[in-house]
Every structure is written in structure tokens, then in C-alpha cells.
Amino acid sequence: MSTTKITYIHKNMHKNYLKSIFLPAIISLFVGNLSAQGQGSMGVEVNGGLREYLGDMGSSLFFKTKPNYQGGGATFTYGISPSFDGVANISAGDVGFCRRLDSFVKEKDIVWQSFKANTGDLSFGVRYKFNNGVILSEDSKFAPYLYGAIGAYYVHSTIIWGPDPYVAATRYDNFGSKHVVQNTLQDVGAQFQGGLGFKFFLTDKIALNWSYVLTYTFNDRWDGANEADPNPDKPLVNKLYRSNDAWGYNNLGVAFAINEGMGGSSRGPKRMKDTDEDGVPDKYDRCKGTEAKYRKYVDSLGCPADTDGDGILDADDKCAEEKGTKELNGCPDSDGDGIENKLDVCPNVKGTPEFNGCPDTDGDGIADNVDACPNEKGSKELKGCPDTDGDGTADKNDKCPNAAGPVSNSGCPEIKDEVKAKIKGYAKGILFETNKAVIVASSNKNLDEIVKILNEYPGANIEIQGHTDNVGDAVANKTLSQNRAEAVKAYFISKGISDSKMKSIGYGSEMPIADNATAKGKETNRRVDFILTY
8 A cells, every 4th residue: 555645634732632621620629628528428420421532533522523422421429528529430432533544545445544442431530629618609509520530441443444434445365355444453551531510409419410521541542543654554553643542521410419418409408617627517516626636536516535434535545445544545454564455465464575465474485375384494396395304295295204205105215125025034934823823932033123124114004914824714714814913013013113004914814825735835824924005
């Protein structure tokens, strides 16, 4: 395609126009009276109207080109003060424009460039109201305002080249397929809004609303204007040509009050004078000169409140609902340790700042609330519990607190195989009188050796087992073996071994370890065994 010439008049009026709209609006937003009550009122507005284009292709502002595109929207308002409303605004609609491309155009069917865009925006901002009691009465039926906001926009745009506005030319590709000469794009980005409007109150709850809002997008390509080149084959880029693209929204709607009359009707309620802005009208205010810091914290008579009655006014009281002390800015300290309850991990037990208000009774550097042994000095590794034998098992869990042993053995020393072998050897030398539970005196030496071993393992429990051969009555044999086991237990008790650590069981002939068919086997089966466990 040959280079084309775009015939339209460009002036700096676009940029100047934007400045003339936004600059006064921004300045005016920060001027006004904030002395009267206006907080808390809420309203909803719905509207419809015409959307207009302003960008590199030209301008259709104020209906100077056709066609006109429609839009609709809704607004939520929140009263910040008599001068300011917070605003959340959403709107959607179409925007379009076309321009003629003439002279030196070889493609006779491309004379116009057009675009149509589906647009939407979401914004948050403020309105400056002129019916603020300074410029106009708060009860004025006519209530003009200025508006400013920031937010996001969405655009889905179709750009068309062809013989007439919004009519696409056609081309055939190398395969003979027919195509229209057009391009589409979608954009999402940031935008700034500025505008003006007015309300006309029909009642205290309902008003007509007119506004004009200009949405200035931080994007320069969704209208299809690409620097100075309208060539449809050139990729669209977001590069500032003259100014970013924008649209205007000229709308009319209805506003509804949600929780409070918006004023403006002679039949509606009027705000009463409130000199100190504390929310209590002067007529009922007993403290008309309330200082600024106390105005949000007054009672029904307009005086600074002390809700909890602790002598500290609510504005100065960090715990206005609980009685407290001046030293803690009105917060309570139940345990009197100088740490306010809301910061005190142990609010009912006197403690120290080092432990966030908790005590350390045993002085081991671990606060009682996390100390598993708060009355005994211990280590952090064992959560404040002592480990007398230093084996890594806290005394309270150590079955042998005075003898080191592995954790796997409950803190007790392991009974080595050679020790078990010694006990087994000594047991062979324990003899009884025939068919009696009387220990032969020669056995005492072996029993004493076993006692020494038991004293080396104070945490161990011992099971004393009595066994017989199979000669005679089985019941009688079991009784005999039980009595012999108890005789050994009695001997150990006499030597200082605790009764609670021992258990005696007679098994009779039930557990032979040799062949009862031989004399030697029978001799072997007549025995006493010792089993040590933890």
C-alpha cells in the first residue's frame, strides 16, 4: 500500500482541553468546609447516556460527530463530610470514530478508517460538593459537584479500513480465500477520571443526577491510530502519538439515599448546628468547645467520654472498654506486674518483661508457661526439666535418673549380654533341699553376686522364675516352683532389693530347657531363672 495522507485538523486543543478539565477539578477537591456533619450517609445512583471519543483520530466530544454511542453505569457514594463524598463508580458502553484517508491512495476501496470499541471502567475517587454550607446551603435542592478518581478500564476494539465509514474492504489471499481488512485488539489498563455534575433533589431521599465524566486511559493504541501511519498492515503499538486515548460519558440518572436523607428538600430533615463537630448539635451539647482529639469520643451530651470509668478519657485510653491505670494508658494489669493484660502472656500471674509477663519460678531462664518442670531448674533442650545423669532423658521420664542410659531404653543403662550370661551362671549354683523351698546355704554366695548386679541396674525390674522336672504330680511341681521363686525373692528383699521391682512366678515343668528323659536333663530343668527388664 502506498503512503497515505490523513486529512483532518489537529490542534493542541486536545491537551489543553484535558488540562482545563482536570486541573481545576483537582485543585477544587482540596478546597472547602469540613466543619459540619456529613459522615456516614450512603447512596446509590443509576444512569444512562452517550459516550464520546477523544484521541489521535480526532474528537466527537459534545456530539459533534455521528453516530452517537450509548452507555450505562452505577455509582455508590459514602458521605465523608459536608464537602466530600467517597465514590465507587462502574460504567460500560460503546465508543467509535471514523476519519477519511484521501490523496495518493492506490487502493481505491480504502478511503475510510473507522473503529468501534466496547468499553468498561471501574473507578474509586471523591466528589467535592458545593452544597457544603459555605458555597451553597446544605439544604439546597440544586447541588453541583466536581469529581476525580482513578481505576481500571477494559476495551475490546475493532479497527476497520474500507470504502465507507464502518464498512470493511475485502482482500483475497494466495489460496483464494476472502478476508476483510480489519483488526481487533483487547486492552486492560489504568485510567484517570475527572468530571462535574449536579443533583436536583425531588425529595430528601431521591434526586435527579446529571454528570459528565472523562475517562483518560494510559494507552494510545485501542483507537487504531498508529503514529501518523494508517496502514492496516502495520502492527498496533502502544506509543504516544499526540495524547493517550480517552472517552467522555454524558449521562443522566437517578440517585437514591440508603441510610440517611441527602438533604435539599424543604420537607426533609435539616442538619442542626454543631460548632465543635462532635456529632452532638449545639442545642444539646453541654461541652460545645470539645478539642479536636476528643470529638470522636463524646457521650450523648457532647462531653469527652470515659466509658470504663477509670478516670482516663476514651481518646487517651488504649483500653476504653476496660478499667486501667494511667501508667498503662488506661489498660488493666490484673497481676500488677507492670505489663498490660493484652500484652501479658500470663495476665493473672505476676511475671517479668523478659518473659512477656510470665514468671520463671525455678530461675532456669525458661518461663513457667512453657516450662514442663516449672519448679525444677532444667535445660531448654528438655523444655525446662532437669537431667541429673546427663543422658538426654528428663528425670521425670527417666526410669534411671541417676544412671545414664540411652533414650531408647527409657534413660536406663542397657543390660549387656555378658551381664546376662553372668546372672545365668550364678543361677546354676542356686540349690534347694529335696522337694522343699529351702535354699541350701552354699547358694548364698551366688545369690549375693546377683544382688550386686541388680544394684548396678537400679531401674531394672526382675522376674524370678521357678522351674522343675516332670517327675511327680504337675500341680505339686508348679506349687513347689512358685514357693522356690518366692524364697529367692525373700532373700533379695533381705539384701535391700525393693519388693516393687520383683515378681516371682512358678512354671513347674511347663518350660523345660533339656530332655526330661535323662537324669542330666532333669537336673538341668530343675532351676531358677532371672529376667531383667525396664
